[in-house]
């Protein structure tokens with residue numbers, strides 16, 4: 123990875139805490155938080171699930187790849203980036219993330235994710251008859267891909283979201299990726 127990179131990328135399954143941790147780190151460090159799904163929504167003018175339904179997954183993945191390449195381009199600006207849960211499925215995304223960002227894999231078991239998300243109706247991938255099974259399948263298919271690109275694996279088992287945030291912040295600050303800042 124480029125040693126002067128100031129991009130912290132958060133990867134992991136739906137519910138792993140990317141948005142929660144990303145928002146808090148953004149406040150703590152005073153740098154922007156960008157979510158690739160939100161960037162795509164800003165460009166297409168509607169929710170990701172509508173784009174999926176209208177154009178299919180392959181078209182979504184093409185757009186996602188283009189967006190991630192742009193978000194990882196070095197412009198000297200420090201930032202926190204969360205990627206859509208499926209971004210690691212493409213080799214090109216794995217390469218660009220690993221090379222240009224400090225990648226943190228927020229790892230959680232499918233059982234734990236199910237407990238967090240069981241009442242959530244906003245995640246399209248989980249609106250199926252058996253969301254617990256779906257999470258197990260996603261974990262099986264993706265855990266090794268997240269781990270492959272990660273510079274840091276943060277296991278969130280038995281951590282509250284506050285403790286998880288603290289772990290990521292400490293790791294990044296100790297590694298000198300961002301200057302340590304007093305919490306607002």
Ligand SMILES: Nc1ncnc2c1ncn2[C@@H]1O[C@H](COP(=O)(O)OP(=O)(O)OP(=O)(O)O)[C@@H](O)[C@H]1O
Pocket residue numbers: 134135136137138139140141142143206207238245278281282283284286
């Ligand atoms: N370590 C944790 N312990 C308990 N709950 C957590 C933890 N991390 C996140 N949560 C809760 O789980 C839910 C999902 O978290 P969040 O939206 O941050 O996940 P995400 O990785 O951004 O998911 P997605 O990929 O779908 O955008 C939130 O309600 C959040 O408060």
Ligand SMILES: O=C(O)C1=C[C@@H](O)[C@@H](O)[C@H](O)C1
Pocket residue numbers: 136159170171205206207208209246247
């Ligand atoms: O895990 C996935 O494949 C996805 C996760 C979301 O973040 C979105 O990017 C989209 O719904 C696909």
Ligand SMILES: [Mg+2]
Pocket residue numbers: 140141142204
């Ligand atoms: Mg999110």
